[in-house]
Amino acid sequence: MPSATGFMPLPALPVPSPEFLPAILDALPLWALTSEQKELRLSLCRILLGQGNADCLAAAQGLLALAFAETPFDAANLALLEETQRNHPFLPSRAAATTRLVRAAMHHAPTDIPFEQIRASGDADLVARYLEVAAKDKSHALGRLAPAFGSLCRLPDAGLAAALLDGFAGSIPPPLFARLAAELAVLRLPPETALEKLAALDPDAWGLYAAIAASHCLERLGRRGEALAACLGAWRALPQHGNLTLRAFALSRPRTAPPVPHPGEAAVCLYSMNKAELFRECLTHLAATDLGGALVAALDNGSSDHTADVLRDVAPLFPAGRFLHVALPVNIGAPGARNWLLALPEVAACRNVAFLDDDAFPEPDWLARLLQTGRDHPDAGAIGCAIVDKDAPNDHQSADFNLFPPRTGEQSLPETNERLFVCEPCRGAPDLGLYAYSRPCLSVSGCCHLLPRASLDAVGGFDIRFNPTQFDDLDRDIRAFLADRPAVYDGTVRVAHKQGSSLAMAQNMAQVAHIMGNKIKLEHKVSDADAERLWRGNLESLREDLRGKYSEVRRINEGMEQGESARRNGGMKG
Structure with missing residues (x-):
């Protein structure tokens, strides 16, 4: 379960220096838009990988590792992650092996049943029937599940979704199956159940996902202090991540009940x-x-x-x-x-x-x-x-x-x-x-x-x-x-x-x-002049907001780390 400083051990990944985020916001203001939108993230990673700079390389590697932890079946991210791993090895061994396994399964997936057409139909019964059939193909189970996993998680009946996923248990390596089962739990089951499944994940491959998902589950349970600790755990590994910075700042703010609206107020x-x-x-x-x-x-x-x-x-x-x-x-x-x-x-x-x-x-x-x-x-x-x-x-x-x-x-x-x-x-x-x-x-x-x-x-x-x-x-x-x-x-x-x-x-x-x-x-x-003013002013306001919140999150994190160090030292003396 979560500790005072984070949810679980995190993978040992390259981390850019504390100066990276302020510097990249000056050099590339659109960094402030988001670190989670898939196409933008890939584009930014490609830019960073071409810079020949250690901080830029570490920032790209961390974002690609997180993207795989969040969406392991995203083919575009997986391809760039594997290319980066070949050129600049950085993933822990089990994480690297998992990426190779997923890439191979997707590359050799059968094409006899085009799942995209099934998804486009919007027919949940047809999706369920596809998954029943796919689970019986033991040699290609992962390749068949990959394009359908998101749809499985979104079936109307959560119990049916869990039963269908269980059908793949014997055909998918246990650490990867545990990751998929944890995502289904986060999305569809009570947060207490999801936390138990997240705690059981291999931290080298899935620690980043586990920390972020656990922070969300803990906040749903009203455990905001622990949610902040889990979020900061992921942030320490990914200080370049804008959304994590903004989220950590939000969790650090006191949550008080605002007054109910007065007559005439709204x-x-x-x-x-x-x-x-x-x-x-x-x-x-x-x-x-x-x-x-x-x-x-x-x-x-x-x-x-x-x-x-x-x-x-x-x-x-x-x-x-x-x-x-x-x-x-x-x-x-x-x-x-x-x-x-x-x-x-x-x-x-x-x-x-x-x-x-x-x-x-x-x-x-x-x-x-x-x-x-x-x-x-x-x-x-x-x-x-x-x-x-x-x-x-x-x-x-x-x-x-x-x-x-x-x-x-x-x-x-x-x-x-x-x-x-x-x-x-x-x-x-x-x-x-x-x-x-x-x-x-x-x-x-x-x-x-x-x-x-x-x-x-x-x-x-x-x-x-x-x-x-x-x-x-x-x-x-x-x-x-x-x-x-x-x-x-x-x-x-x-x-x-x-x-x-x-x-x-x-x-x-x-x-x-x-x-x-x-x-x-x-x-x-x-007008052209107003269009120029719009995008420049918009990015400038985002940049300054993120810069200020990054400084505050650094201060909060340092305070928590000092407090944890003091507790450890006190315990050792005792």
Whole structure:
């Protein structure tokens, strides 16, 4: 189980000097974006490996080792890790042997059953049938499991997922099987059970994953001191890792209960069209959260189903005078609906307005915590939070949104001078706590965001040219950023979202064309000078935030190490 200074022994890996992170933030500011987004991490590692510098080499080696520990079946990372290991051997022997085993199994995997087509079907029964068949192919079991392991962990029935994984036990080396079983436990089982499985892992191969996952499990159990110790254990091996730095800082902050909202402090606004029963579920859940004296305003955006009946049914769930509902005869789109709600006198009288999607399910104290974050950042243009899937294992949908420099983005609109390339760091990533931090950013998810009245007065509401939806919230956050009111992301608050974003869910040419059309509008709304100011100012704020938190985490870590040393010395004297 966890000790005072960390969860378990960690692999002996090269560690860059304490000066590396401040130096790389000056030389390569986009380092501050994230250390977890797969494509960016690989790109940064390739840059580091080409520098011929010991610190850069150690930083790349550590990131690649962690990426393998987190996602052992990621082919691109595995290839670069093996290439680095050949040129500059650094992995402990058992870890190196495990990478070779996985690479060989994936390289020689049979292609007679294309799992990608099964995954794309979305048929959980078909996934389960594939895994049953795959487990019987003893000579290729690992190669067949590799592309399907993520889907196995996300089957609706956690018991079935565990039984299917057990079918591979005799065909996969025990240390690797233990790692896979630990991940399934972290994602689907109680944290106490997951901690036991993490503690049993081979530290040379999986110690980094175990420490990070254990920190997340310990925090879920309310054991924040131990969660910080486990996080710092991983951070000491990976001081170059931005997310670990931000997470360690967040865990080091005292967690106090913020006051419940006072009357007039906040209005919670929602709108919906033709999703009557989903809206009922959402509003029923919302009524059970700690809203205090907040007003709730719900807009029926031209529904033709029984949404009006639902709004009448749920009204008694809220305190008298605290639930307001309005109905429009036609659908006026998302930005229009938001503006309509903002213009209601009762909403306009509130000092903050929180917008929620009609399929969002926030934590009990979500509003009080977002309001506290707003008080801590009085110049914020918007305050947002982590958005996760409603269904287990509650994978991430979004965190904070920031900008790549224009030359590093991938052009998708050749007919326009595209300059706004948003870094989405975590879509589909499992929740291991690595996005549970707070910092300024360019934008936050429109699924749940709080708008202070000062920000609304400064830059206004939402541009209806983005009807019916898409990029209207980003456009507003950009206007706020240019008015020196950057958004603030508080990833310690999580809101479960039943559906994905419309951008991620676009399935036909008409939907894609609408999204691309709105992106063109957004590009043409922002001048070249403002686009330059946006990405430079955004990266500068991220860099300075990370630099300051890195210094504080170093100080905290030194204090903990000194305390542990004193305890050891005292024990020896005793």
